[in-house]
Amino acid sequence: MDIVFGEAERLRRLYPQLIHLGMVSFSSPDVMRFMGKKVNRKRRRGEP
Helix, strand or coil, X not given: CCCCCCXXXXXXXXXXXXXXXXXXXXXXXXXXXXXXXXXXXXXXXXCC
């Protein structure tokens, strides 16, 4: 979903909350996949 703000002031007020929400809602692998990067699965102890 894309959001467009008609007024910069509205975005300025919401920006800190949006950043916080992103930080607590998404894991590093989620962000890497969004950016088109390959994410390796977790290795188990003893696997090469």
